[in-house]
Amino acid sequence: MRYLKYLLLAIVVMFIVGCNRKELKLVDDTWYVVDDSSILMLCEKNDDKSFKDLMVKLKGNGDSVKEAINILDNMEQDVTVKNALGVGYLRLRMFEEADMKFREALKMASSEDDKACILSNLVETMLCKEDVKSAESYVEEALKLEVSDSLRDLVLQSNIEAMKLSYETEDYIRALANIKKLIKKEKSMLGSNQFVGIFNYKMLAYACYYDNNMSRCEYYMNMAKKLNLKTYQYVDVDAYLYKSLARMYDDTMEGVDKAMDYINKDINILEKWQTPDHYDLMISHIIRGNLYANMSIPDRDSAIKDYQYVLDHCSPYNSLAAISYYGLARVYVYSENAALITESYAKAYYLWGLEDWNDMNEDIERELRAEYDRQNNGEESYDIWFKQQIEKAERDLKVQWKQ
Numbered sequence: 001m002r003y004l005k006y007l008l009l010a011i012v013v014m015f016i017v018g019c020n021r022k023e024l025k026l027v028d029d030t031w032y033v034v035d036d037s038s039i040l041m042l043c044e045k046n047d048d049k050s051f052k053d054l055m056v057k058l059k060g061n062g063d064s065v066k067e068a069i070n071i072l073d074n075m076e077q078d079v080t081v082k083n084a085l086g087v088g089y090l091r092l093r094m095f096e097e098a099d100m101k102f103r104e105a106l107k108m109a110s111s112e113d114d115k116a117c118i119l120s121n122l123v124e125t126m127l128c129k130e131d132v133k134s135a136e137s138y139v140e141e142a143l144k145l146e147v148s149d150s151l152r153d154l155v156l157q158s159n160i161e162a163m164k165l166s167y168e169t170e171d172y173i174r175a176l177a178n179i180k181k182l183i184k185k186e187k188s189m190l191g192s193n194q195f196v197g198i199f200n201y202k203m204l205a206y207a208c209y210y211d212n213n214m215s216r217c218e219y220y221m222n223m224a225k226k227l228n229l230k231t232y233q234y235v236d237v238d239a240y241l242y243k244s245l246a247r248m249y250d251d252t253m254e255g256v257d258k259a260m261d262y263i264n265k266d267i268n269i270l271e272k273w274q275t276p277d278h279y280d281l282m283i284s285h286i287i288r289g290n291l292y293a294n295m296s297i298p299d300r301d302s303a304i305k306d307y308q309y310v311l312d313h314c315s316p317y318n319s320l321a322a323i324s325y326y327g328l329a330r331v332y333v334y335s336e337n338a339a340l341i342t343e344s345y346a347k348a349y350y351l352w353g354l355e356d357w358n359d360m361n362e363d364i365e366r367e368l369r370a371e372y373d374r375q376n377n378g379e380e381s382y383d384i385w386f387k388q389q390i391e392k393a394e395r396d397l398k399v400q401w402k403q
Contacts, residue, residue, distance in 0.1 A: 026231055027151065029195050030055050033087060034232075036240045036280070037166065038124040038159045039199050040087045041117035041152065043080040043105075051080075058088055059234070062275030065091045079108040083118050090121065093279035095128050112145045113152055119145075120159045132167045139163060150189060151196075158182050158196055162203045165210065172211040179204050198228050198237060202244065209248050214255075221245055235273045236280070242266035243284055250291060263288045277313040282320050285309045286327065293331050303331050316401035322351035326360070329367070342371050346393035 030052050033040040042058070045051045057068035069088040075081050086101035102122045109115045119142040126135035139160055147153040161178055179200050186196045193201075201224035208217040221241050228237050246263035249255030263284060270281040289306030292299040307324040314320045329344035349364045368389065372382050 025191065027190050027194055029232060032155060032195060033059050033091065034195050034199055034234055034237055035091065035124070036243075037127065038120065038162060039155050039196065040090060040124065041120055041155060042087060043083045043109075043114045043117050045080050055084065058084065058091060061236075061273055062092060062278040077104075079105050079110075079114055079118075082108065083114070083121065086118075086121055086125075090125060090128075093128070095125055098125050099129070113147055113149055116142055116145050116147045116152060116156050120156050123159070123163055127163060127166055135163065135167060154182065154186060154189065154196055158200055158203070162199070162206075165203060165206055172207045175207045176204060176211075179207060193227055194231050195234075198224050198231070198234075201227060202241060205244070214248070217248065218245070235269060239266045239269040239273075239280070239284075242269070243280075243287070246287060246291075250287070250294075256291060256295060260288070260291050263291065277315075279320070282310045282314055286320065286323055289324075289327050293327060298331070298334065300331050300334055304328060307331070317351060317354060317397070319351070319355050319357075322348045322355070322357070322360075325351065326364070338371060338375050342368065342375070342389055343393065343396070345371070346389040347397060350390055350393040350397065 031042040031044050033042070042055050054068055054071055057064045060068075065088050069085060069092075072081050072085050072088065082101050082105035086098045086105060089095075089098035089101060099122070102118055102125060106115065106118045106122065109118055119138050123135045123138045123142070126132070126138065142156060142160065147156060158179075161175065161182065165175055183193060183197055183200050183204075186200070187193050201220050205217045205220035205224065208214070208220060221244070225238060225241055228234055228241075242262045243266040246259045246266060249259035249262065267281070267284050267288065270278070270284060274281045285306040289303045289310075292303035292306065307327045310320050310324040314324075325344045325348035329341050329348065332340040332344060345364050345368050349361050349368070352360050352364070365386075368386060369382065372385055376382075376385065
């Protein structure tokens with residue numbers, strides 16, 4: 001009798017679990033890519049299965065995205081293809097190339113749904129380029145559109161809310177309320193929270209972070225992670241969540257241990273999944289290098305190892321190289337190795353000059369002036385010495401990158 005009771009209970013549990021599984025029907029996410037700071041949108045071409053399969057490659061690692069770009073380059077360059085190329089380049093963090101493709105696609109777009117996709121992608125690209133004025137302009141243009149697809153409209157509204165968080169001084173209580181409405185709207189529309197919910201839970205976490213509520217921030221980050229595990233299991237999304245938490249905790253000394261734990265988790269995921277030369281993995285090494293360098297007792301060897309990883313893998317004259325050389329110079333200060341300090345600052349100065357990052361170069365000029373004062377007895381003028389260091393940096397980088 002007791003056996004029969006347990007058997008019936010097991011059948012009931014299996015029935016309930018089966019019903020829950022049946023209820024969780026995932027929407028087709030082919031035309032959406034949950035990225036670090038937005039959900040990138042692809043223009044639909046539903047009647048072409050091979051094209052849909054190609055779009056899935058844009059969710060993959062660097063090699064997968066490059067393969068998709070190579071195929072797209074050889075296709076007829078219509079609005080759908082140009083927008084997809086923009087998404088591919090943005091996934092590779094090639095911001096200028098993405099900007100160009102999105103602008104070309106926007107000129108060709110005729111439907112309001114396609115325009116919404118492209119404008120949303122352009123806003124994200126502008127924010128990556130730190131062009132807030134253009135981002136605001138594209139947001140205003142996107143808000144005027146009447147999007148017919150309800151899911152696409154939900155994604156657009158979610159992206160706009162997220163973008164406001166990144167460049168506006170917000171009433172974060174209002175932002176929290178708006179994002180929660182979007183989460184409820186998705187659940188009502190799809191029957192459960194899915195890929196848009198993953199993104200919006202992350203945005204709730206950011207709103208809490210900006211409102212100095214780290215306990216709720218972690219709560220919502222965990223909600224995003226659990227939802228991802230339950231639904232699509234995007235590998236890179238987990239990495240993005242850990243990286244975001246690392247950056248948040250890096251703001252305070254008491255959070256350094258947590259920041260280090262989270263960035264290590266991020267790097268562990270990306271090292272197994274992402275290509276070694278991808279921007280996302282390199283920026284994670286820079287974040288960890290900074291954490292090592294900024295510890296109360298700096299771990300200089302580990303910091304140098306992380307910065308050197310970037311220099312070994314980044315493309316020539318990449319802005320990440322400038323950041324790494326700057327980090328190396330700050331670490332070398334502790335060793336009092338005058339030659340390495342000067343060389344690293346000079347390379348960072350030269351590279352940032354190519355990017356017109358004048359604010360950073362003002363800081364480096366102060367550091368190089370201090371090095372000049374330590375190294376020289378006044379026989380050589382500072383202006384001549386400074387010019388020689390930058391010219392040497394330019395020559396050394398040309399040899400290093402064989403340009």
